Amino acid sequence: MKFNPDGQLYKLTTVTTQFIFLNLLYILSCLPIITIGVATSALFEVLLRYADNERGNLIRDYFQAIKSNWKQATAAFVVLSVPIALLIYSSSFWVGGGTILTSIIGVVSAILAAYFFVVLALSLSLIGRYKNSLKQTLKNAFLLPVADPIRSLGVLLIPVVLFCLMVLFPGFRLFLPLFGFVLICYCSAFLLLSIFKRWN
Template sequence: MKFNADGSFYKITTITTQFIALNLLYLICCLPIITIGAATTALLDVTLHYADGEKGYLIKDYFLSLKRNWRQSTVVFLILLVPFLLLGFSSFFWFAFETIIGTVAGLATIAIAGLLLITFIMASALVARYENTTKQTLQNALLLVIAHPLKAICLLLIPLTIGCLAILMPSLKIILIAVGFSLSAYSSAFLLLSIFANHK
């Protein structure tokens, strides 16, 4: 049997391997915790280019993006991390009362924390896609989330859905761990591109 480098099987295998490698690379880069912002920006950067038809080299381009955007993406991450952690702590505090008011307040803090998480995803994509000040990037991210609430909610639902599938369906756990983050970023890239297209 003759090997065909242009065949569909070879292309699918190559792409799958690259996305698995990209996923593992992302997980490794997130391990120091403080690097989550830079790792996420780089992941969104390469998947945005891939979704936009600018194929490139996923692994090589990931490192280039990491080097190029690490400073601003880390600052963005730390700015949003502090209130996110405070809101998380507040939600436990309110739910501990086990009252209607406590439950409502707890749910409100979770909702705001969710808003910050979506803003982080949007801001990471903006850092990857555009050059701007950190302050303006955060403002633009929040405004885009407010302007496109349904798409913004989907940005949060995509990783949550993949996470829930990994928990509820053990048979898929290994596959989802292998490609979960890269697949989530790639799926989110199409939503982000459609949002950005409305504000050129």
């Protein structure tokens, strides 16, 4: 059997291996917690390029993206993760009240938490995709879900669907350390590119 470096099997194997390695790198990069923002921004950067047919070395480009994005991505993560955590806590607290009023407040808090989560995802992807000030990036990230609610909702639903699959099918949890995070960001990349191209 003759080895063909331009063959489809070789390309598929190479991409699959890079995706697995990139997913493991991302998990390791997130372990200090505070680095989740820059790791996610770097992952978005390389996968947005890949989804937009701008090939390159995923692993090398990931490290370069971490180096160039760390300051803005970390700041955006800190600024937005605090209200997300507070809103999630508020939602669980008010829903536990057991009355219609507290349940309504809890649902509103959950919706706001989801909105901030989408804003965080948009912020980190914008940091990876464009060079801009942090203030302008956050402003754009807050406005985009209002301007394009359907695709922004898709950015939220992709990780939610994966989480539901993990809960419903325990065997699916093995998928997360292999491909999970890369698959979430890669699928989201197509939605994000369509949002950015529409409003760019």
